[in-house]
Amino acid sequence: MKKSRRTFLKTAVAATLGMPTIIQASALGKNGAVAPSNRLVMGGIGIGPRGRKVLACFLKQPEIQFVAIADAQEERREIVRRLVNREYANEDCYKCRDMFEILEWDDIDIVQITTGDRWHALGTILASKAGKDIYCEKPCSMTVRESQELADSVNRYGRVFQAGTQRRNVDNFQFAAHLAKSGKLGNIHTVHAGILKLVPDLPWLPGEPVPDPYICDWDRWLGPAPWRPYNKKYVQGRWRGHYDFHGGAGLPEWGSHTIDLCQWAAGADGTMPVEYEYEGDTIIGTYESGIKLVLRLSGFKKEGDWSVPGTCPIRFEGDEGWVEAGDHGNVITSHESLLEGKPEESIYGTDPIKHVRDFIDCVKTREKPAANQDITRNGHIACHVAAIGWQLGRKVQFNPITETFINDEEANRMCSRSRRDPWHV
Amino acid sequence: MVWQSHFKLILVLVILSCCFSLAGAENTDWDEATALAVLASDTEKKARACQALAVVGGPESVPTLAVLLNDEGLASYARTALEVIDDPAAGAALRSVLPNLDGRLLTGVITSLGVRxxxxxxxxxxxxxxxxxxxxxxxxxxxxxxxxxxxxxxxxxxxxxxxxxxxxxxxxxxxxxxxxxxxxxxxxxxxxxxxxxxxxxxxxxxxxxxxxxxxxx
CATH class of the missing domain: 1.25.40 (Serine Threonine Protein Phosphatase 5, Tetratricopeptide repeat)
Known part of the structure; x- marks a missing residue:
């Protein structure tokens, strides 16, 4: 039986707290605030440090009413509950361990999914099946198959989805991509994406006693990932670098941003490279159009005329010029004249404020936001395919129509992993 | 991580076999922490062997993997391999354990049969x-x-x-x-x-x- 949030708040929150729910004037649409009929009711699933930065952006939006947080860790639940209650000057935010409590409330409109990577695709699929619109932090998938399943599910249920690849909505990156697509750089022949050094797989951390599930629900934290002994460092963030928790050997960590931006600039949002070759610390992808996608495992280190303007650097090269952008907000071009129309200032590359706004606008119009499910599918598959070739240590060829490797059974077998029981889609 | 030779496949199967035989070894000198560490390490080795078999395993790997379908810690690793081994033996192995499993482990095997x-x-x-x-x-x-x-x-x-x-x-x-x-x-x-x-x-x-x-x- 589906639950109503109002029913829930009345019976659970008020009863638990033993106090009446005080509805703020602003929540009733007075004082220039958004009227209840226009409000978007929101829940959070897995909100840690990065998730709180995203949540802070949501809380600044007048339409948003955040009502509940589900997280496997009590400490994180409580931090979010207090943060939200302080923002609304009430005690209404509900916290729970089980995301299904949130997914079953039929008047919750949108969810923010900012768990670790292992939960992103499954959480998005479950949320879309429950009729929610979804903002999901990146990387959104662990495998090629999860990238497909995520997009298919969002499309099947007609949901609005925004991946947390916020640089699509950061001024200087947007300017660089528009410049590449404008023709002012001539014919684009090479797009460069900065990525972090890849990590094959770290040894398991030593087992420790499993905590009380109320404090940390290890089974729920693992979710669809395979079982392994508990160690508190995992839940504190040191899951990165572990194959079971960190998809694509870590390539999608930056790649989900930078490769995504390269796809955009190359006019390749609807596809992905057909081939990857590996030369030392460099991965070179080739699109069917002939455009090269160059990934550097160890960064660009100011080689040649590179300026590397901050983390997540990208560079788009045409036969008449080039443009670079990075998280510092700069735009650097081969010719001064290419800077015409450059934004006066840009938000920092990690700031999701405009990305969140784009998502909310699309929730209202039912249009697709900048980092929608289809763009995310292709950008993430581009990442995973590159990583699989790197893991295999050989050149790979990929068919972007069938989304399978060509004549490479081993690579195709690396496109999926089973989910730990009882999770399935 | 290059998995492309038969030699490596044999090596993986040998590791798996060793893991099983070590479980029966006696060593009265071990303290509890050491024993637990070895057990955890043992599980990790088995998990990594399953990951390798998910890439290179064939029908000869199926019986060994099927044994793990009843292991709460390793069943999903084994299922990853059994889902992608393109041989009827993998499906037969999954079907054969259906009557013997219950709860979450049964759910997992059902899911794998669907994936196949x-x-x-x-x-x-x-x-x-x-x-x-x-x-x-x-x-x-x-x-x-x-x-x-x-x-x-x-x-x-x-x-x-x-x-x-x-x-x-x-x-x-x-x-x-x-x-x-x-x-x-x-x-x-x-x-x-x-x-x-x-x-x-x-x-x-x-x-x-x-x-x-x-x-x-």
């Missing part, structure tokens, strides 16, 4: 749709839809209109999944028929909306 599209599993899965554990019944419905034969879909479509709401919803999701597959393969009429079947059932609005959209985009 194992048509021979249909009779067993149809029975499991009637299981009193709704998680098991629901996963059987999903697996039947993934297998997607006329026979298996008849069971899933029938479930749209019977039983508790939770299972009717699971059936609806499964039918919509199959409808999407049919659309992708150019069978729009069949897809719309399935969408109509969902539309005719008593289900939450957002699912009915998804059903009404089948074949429109």
């Amino acid at each position: 599209g194992d048509t021979e599993a249909v009779p067993a899965l149809r029975e499991l749709v009637g299981n009193s554990n709704r998680s098991i019944a629901g996963s059987a419905l999903v697996a039947l839809a993934r297998i997607g034969t006329e026979d298996s879909m008849a069971t899933v479509v029938a479930a749209l209109n019977q039983g508790p709401e939770e299972l009717r919803i699971a059936a609806a999701h499964a039918v919509l999944f199959k409808a999407e597959q049919l659309m992708k393969s150019g069978n729009a009429d069949q897809a719309r028929e399935l969408g109509q079947a969902v539309s005719n059932a008593v289900l939450p609005d957002h699912i009915l909306q998804a059903a009404s959209a089948v074949g429109t985009n």
Whole structure:
């Protein structure tokens, strides 16, 4: 039986707290605030440090009413509950361990999914099946198959989805991509994406006693990932670098941003490279159009005329010029004249404020936001395919129509992993 | 990580075999911490061996992997390999453990049979749709839809209109999944028929909306 949030708040929150729910004037649409009929009711699933930065952006939006947080860790639940209650000057935010409590409330409109990577695709699929619109932090998938399943599910249920690849909505990156697509750089022949050094797989951390599930629900934290002994460092963030928790050997960590931006600039949002070759610390992808996608495992280190303007650097090269952008907000071009129309200032590359706004606008119009499910599918598959070739240590060829490797059974077998029981889609 | 030689496959199987034989070894000098560390390490080695077999394993790996389907710590590693080994022995191994498993482990094997599209599993899965554990019944419905034969879909479509709401919803999701597959393969009429079947059932609005959209985009 589906639950109503109002029913829930009345019976659970008020009863638990033993106090009446005080509805703020602003929540009733007075004082220039958004009227209840226009409000978007929101829940959070897995909100840690990065998730709180995203949540802070949501809380600044007048339409948003955040009502509940589900997280496997009590400490994180409580931090979010207090943060939200302080923002609304009430005690209404509900916290729970089980995301299904949130997914079953039929008047919750949108969810923010900012768990670790292992939960992103499954959480998005479950949320879309429950009729929610979804903002999901990146990387959104662990495998090629999860990238497909995520997009298919969002499309099947007609949901609005925004991946947390916020640089699509950061001024200087947007300017660089528009410049590449404008023709002012001539014919684009090479797009460069900065990525972090890849990590094959770290040894398991030593087992420790499993905590009380109320404090940390290890089974729920693992979710669809395979079982392994508990160690508190995992839940504190040191899951990165572990194959079971960190998809694509870590390539999608930056790649989900930078490769995504390269796809955009190359006019390749609807596809992905057909081939990857590996030369030392460099991965070179080739699109069917002939455009090269160059990934550097160890960064660009100011080689040649590179300026590397901050983390997540990208560079788009045409036969008449080039443009670079990075998280510092700069735009650097081969010719001064290419800077015409450059934004006066840009938000920092990690700031999701405009990305969140784009998502909310699309929730209202039912249009697709900048980092929608289809763009995310292709950008993430581009990442995973590159990583699989790197893991295999050989050149790979990929068919972007069938989304399978060509004549490479081993690579195709690396496109999926089973989910730990009882999770399935 | 290059998995391309038969030598490596043999090495992996030897590691797995050693892991099993070590479990019976005696060593009275070990303290508890050491023993626990070794056990954890043992599990890690087995897990890594399964990961390798998911890439290079063939029919000769199936019996060893099948033993792990009853292991709560390693079952999902074994299933990853068994889902992708392109040999009927893998499907047979998964089917053979169905009567011996329950709860989550059974749910996992059911899911893997669906991922494999194992048509021979249909009779067993149809029975499991009637299981009193709704998680098991629901996963059987999903697996039947993934297998997607006329026979298996008849069971899933029938479930749209019977039983508790939770299972009717699971059936609806499964039918919509199959409808999407049919659309992708150019069978729009069949897809719309399935969408109509969902539309005719008593289900939450957002699912009915998804059903009404089948074949429109």
